[in-house]
Amino acid sequence: MSHYPNLAKNYGPTPFDAERGEGVYLYDTKGKRYLDFSSGIAVNALGHGHPLWVKAVQEQAASLVHCSNLFGIPSQQRLADRLIERAGSGRILFCNSGAESNEALIKLARLHGRERAGGKEGQCYGVVCADNAFHGRTFGGMAATPQEKIQGGFRPMLDGFSFGILNDIKSFENAIDASTAAVFIESIQGEGGVFPADTGFLKELRALCTERGVLLLLDEVQCGIGRTGHFFAFEKSGVQPDAIGMAKGLGGGFPIGAIWMAESCAELYQPGSHGTTFGGNPLACAAAHAVLDAIEQDQLLEHVQTVSVEWHSELKQLVESFPATVAEVRGEGFMVGLALKKHMAEVVSVARDKGLLIVPAGHETIRLLPPLIATAENLNESVQILKAVLSELA
Ligand SMILES: Cc1ncc(COP(=O)(O)O)c(C=O)c1O
Structure with missing residues (x-):
């Protein structure tokens, strides 16, 4: 474990220095090879150095890296089209990260609330999130993340956030009041310990939000872009949110974030109401196009769905083999x-x-987040290593 003396201490000591990556493997500076099921925390959708991604980024870097949003960016417009094909008709706003996409969602909630209050600010601005959530480290993200380890030291938090319990519709019914503008949850809680929102709950939540006139905002920053074998994790539920936040996997390692907004709320953002210098620049868009190209060409969604069946059943056997250590x-x-x-x-x-x-992750949970290109053999290798680890610790 080491701590570089000139870096801020906001991260703990690190176990090794990373040098290079190749496919599903990461190599440290001593040449040790790791099967990388951290994927840069659910970012490297195509693993390391995917040829299609490398070529796209190299070519774009040689052509145009950045020009700002003062000028039209054709590849950004095409990327918006492709995301809309996945999410439904609406509009896309680009940014650089998960936390920024969530800021844009929270700002959308406030714009919606102002409209509901007949143009008056400060009356309808509440956002109901879930306990155990994680939405990022900005002031909006922290306010939506009711964890002492995230909020401690930074209070007072942004006003207007309240919390229900994931998969408990009554708790959301009770938390929504006349000042509520939106409900905002992760489709699958990631940092909190991998807790999916149930299909039944999402359907009830959708109906509740419609009935009360509040937006349903879904954070797909970690669980989106194919990670579950569906482009968006919520898709399986058949529910249509009002807006979606995405980042991480979208750029396959290059920073880019985005929100999708349904037609019904897409007009809330008007010229001047939000902006970013870097968001959706040509290089970031080239990286994201490469991720989407690979997902389509290599049928990665179908691949994830197919190979994860056997992997999950092998992992479940660990619960039976090591009942004193593995819970579920x-x-x-x-x-x-x-x-x-x-x-x-x-x-x-x-x-x-x-x-x-x-x-x-939270709740004594370890997360396995393979790149979408991981093969059945790679998945099986992870189980064999975990078996050896659990035997050693038993
Ligand atoms: C669900 C979710 N939302 C938001 C974020 C914040 O994203 P970023 O670190 O890119 O700001 C994360 C990061 O882990 C996340 O998992």
């Missing part, structure tokens, strides 16, 4: 949480020693 398996497709009864930190570090990178 949660999640969908390539977004999996293994809930542990003990030893979370040790499982992460022994797995790393044995060449597997995984990510800790």
Whole structure:
């Protein structure tokens, strides 16, 4: 473990220095190879150095990297078209990260609330989120994230946030009042420990939001862009949100975020109401097009759905084989949480020693987030390493 003296201490000590990546593998500066099921925290959808992605980014870098949104960017317009094909008719606003996409969603909620209050500000601006949520580290994101470890030291939080309990519709019914402008949840809670919103709950939440005139905003920053084997994780539920936040996997490693807004609320953003210097620049858009191209050409959604069936059943066997350590398996497709009864930190570090990178999450859970290109053999390798880790710690 090391801590570089000239870097801020906001991250803990790191176990190794990364040097290069190739497909599903990450290599450290000593040449050790790791099966990378951290994917840069659900970012590297195509793994490392995917030829299609590298070519697209190299060519774009040589042509035009950045020009600002003062000028039209044809590849940004085409990217908006492609995201709308996935999400439904509406409009897209580009930004650079998950937290920024959530800021744009929260600002959309406020614009909607102002409209509902007949143009008056400060009357209808509340946002109801879920306990155990994670929406990012900006002031909007922190206010939507009711965790002491996130909010501590930064209070007072932004006003107007209240919380229901995921999958408990009554708690949301009670939390919404006349000052509420939107409900905002993750389709699958990621940092909180991989807790999916149930289909039944999402349907009831949609109906509740429509009935009360509040927007339903879904954070798909971590679970979106194919991670579950569906382009968006909520798709399976058949529910149509009013807006969606995305980032992480969208750029396959290059920073880009976006929100999709349904036609019904897309007019809320007007010239001057929001902006970004970098968001959706030509290089970021080239990276995102490459991710979407690979998802389509290599049928990665179908691939994730197919190979995850056997993988999940192998992971579930770990619950039976190691009942004293493993409690349950949660999640969908390539977004999996293994809930542990003990030893979370040790499982992460022994797995790393044995060449597997995984990510800790809330509620004593380890997350496995393979790149969408991971093969059945790669998935099986992760189970074999976890078996060895759990046997050693038993
Ligand atoms: C669901 C969710 N929303 C928002 C964020 C924040 O994204 P970023 O770190 O890109 O700002 C994250 C990051 O982990 C996330 O998982």
